[in-house]
Amino acid sequence: MSTPGRGLHGRVLDTLGPAITAGDYPAGSVLRTDELAQRFEVSRSVMREAVRVLESMHLVESRRRVGVTVLPECEWNVYDPQVIRWRLAGSERPRQLRSLTVLRSAVEPVAAGLAARHATSEQCAELTECALGMVANSRGHRLEEYLFHDVAFHRVILTASGNEMFARLGGVVAEVLAGRTHHDVMFEDPDPAAVTLHVQVAEAVRARDAERAERLTREITVGALQELDILAP
Amino acid sequence: MSTPGRGLHGRVLDTLGPAITAGDYPAGSVLRTDELAQRFEVSRSVMREAVRVLESMHLVESRRRVGVTVLPECEWNVYDPQVIRWRLAGSERPRQLRSLTVLRSAVEPVAAGLAARHATSEQCAELTECALGMVANSRGHRLEEYLFHDVAFHRVILTASGNEMFARLGGVVAEVLAGRTHHDVMFEDPDPAAVTLHVQVAEAVRARDAERAERLTREITVGALQELDILAP
DNA sequence: TGGAACAAAAAGTCAGACTTATATGTCACA
DNA sequence: TGTGACATATAAGTCTGACTTTTTGTTCCA
Incomplete structure (x- = not known):
């Protein structure tokens, strides 16, 4: 790092x-x-x-x-990657992880919608490859391999959106996903529903269906919020 | 600054x-x-x-x-306020303004939804005050006064969301709104529909209607995107 | 009581000497 | 001719000591 x-x-x-x-x-x-x-x-x-x-x-x-x-x-410049890393390493880690997950829930659906419009065919291919990698490692406690493809998936989405501000959040998302796998929740295999959603997002982007890509990604981020008990009553 | x-x-x-x-x-x-x-x-x-x-x-x-x-x-750390200011001052200004507006369109609706849940009564009061200030200055070419209340409005929303990452974007939104007023579009009085939307958002937040606050704010940001010709075909 | 002059404290600036890492070129050897 | 070890030059990195500047708080006089 x-x-x-x-x-x-x-x-x-x-x-x-x-x-x-x-x-x-x-x-x-x-x-x-x-x-x-x-x-x-x-x-x-x-x-x-x-x-x-x-x-x-x-x-x-x-x-x-x-x-x-x-x-x-x-x-504080809480968007500075260095500051984020320092805070994630300290006792404020849970709170930081929550605020970043909320940020994800706002940004990623919109990014997915844009990706459906702007992604190159290479990026579409990468996306399906990542999704398949997630499927392949979704069983048998292969958490590290799963994480690798999960991070790559979200990075591609953010990059393919064509917006530099979104693209720059790739590192943040990587930290959040890694944090989830290594410390907090996820003791067993990932939620099959989440895996399916990733595959569907990849399909939607490939099909240039922006509205569907956005909605499906929103479902993914809602799941991430629920894992941290951040939910509307 | x-x-x-x-x-x-x-x-x-x-x-x-x-x-x-x-x-x-x-x-x-x-x-x-x-x-x-x-x-x-x-x-x-x-x-x-x-x-x-x-x-x-x-x-x-x-x-x-x-x-x-x-x-x-x-x-580059494109979220660094200093970097944002430097880029806004240079020839890349239009592109920077676009990417920031897209970011706004992702963040602000979610922030408004959260604000409807977490805003204190003081913040609700501030919000309606700002909205009223916008109404009062929406006619007669009082652009500066209108801008002042507009910026304040969005700052309150972002702060009231209770998420520090959102709150920290207050300065960014201020820059975007100021940029729009001073340089790019908006030669005449602001769009009456936008003004009405702000009032309605304030009402929704006060009424604790998160879903409505989010939807109305999304309409506001869609308008901002359209002003810059960033729209879905 | 108020204000002006003064003193101290800490950051800010500068110049110069020295250290260290490293890119690159050289040369011997295979 | 190619390759590896070695030498060298270069630019950043570090340290030190002297000096300047700004700001704060105090003191003293009107």
Whole structure:
């Protein structure tokens, strides 16, 4: 996953980033560059670079004569893949997973509808291939193989939508699906109904039936919401 | 908007960021830190901080012995508010506006549905207030006043959804709406039908009718798509 | 009480020397 | 002629120390 050691400042971020997003330093906490540099045993220049990165993520704000202030959660760039990863690694993981799943439920159906209009024939082929891979691994506790094809399927949908904002959420969806398989629910084989839905979505996209692709994908995401007990009463 | 001069490295970013996102340096272009430092007349340390920020946005990649390489567009953190602002300011503005409007069309209806379930009574009040403000300024070329209430309306919806990922898109929606008012379409008074829809959404949220709030908001976003000629044939 | 001058604190900036990784070219050897 | 080991140059990476600038809080005088 990404590059875990791109220089000294990266190492600092690997511990400071998760610490901040985990809430170890409540909003308003003030850190001092020199003190941090000592604590991490790096030079001030390296520490300053790390602070700049945190600042660009709106996790902290650096002001003269004051120090490096931790910003409230509502200011954070929660779409930054790095921030998402840090939060998924911390104690806020369940909450993060929920909010991302809700985002999925909004985006993916629309993306599927667009994919039905814009997908190339190669993408249609990839899609059916992924769906078949899911079917093939849906029994016998082959969770890893199933996950692989599931992630690929949703990535293709998002990419084929032709919208860059959607396409960029591929990584997010991958994290959510992986999280579901590895930590939370899904102790046994995946729901056969969900597998069937994926196959049908692939068919709908191939048939250029946007309305149907959207509706079927909405059923998939509703299932994902229900797994996390996020549902309308 | 934001802070346009938070240190020397910020000044550098103000010109280098837009230049890169505008495509002035095609993907694969190699820049050298020292050369950039000379060009911008800053010290290497300042230049390095700027590069670190660009790197955290995945606009560039810095490698030893090679230099600072510009990454392809598909790698960029297109959800970073700063990147969005830079792209909206450049020649790619129309395309960016389109992709953001499509994103809106996916997110806002779902957000409205959630808002109908989770909005506090204060938020309901704010919502109707905004809707009334829109009505009051929908005639007589009071575009700025109308925009102000329009932006506020959508911000409340996104916040009231209770989902932080949705809430964080408030700024994006503000940019899109402002862009529409100031540059592209909307030379005359806003569409009366759209105004009515906003009032009805406010009513639906207040009445806790999630399904209706979602459907009405979908109508609003469909209108936004049509304005940009993004529509299903 | 209010305001202006002052002092201290912390980030910001710069310059220079040194280290490290690595792409690339060179040369010997098969 | 091709291949692998080795040398070299290059550009980023790191560290240090001195200096500047901004901002805050205090103090002192009107």
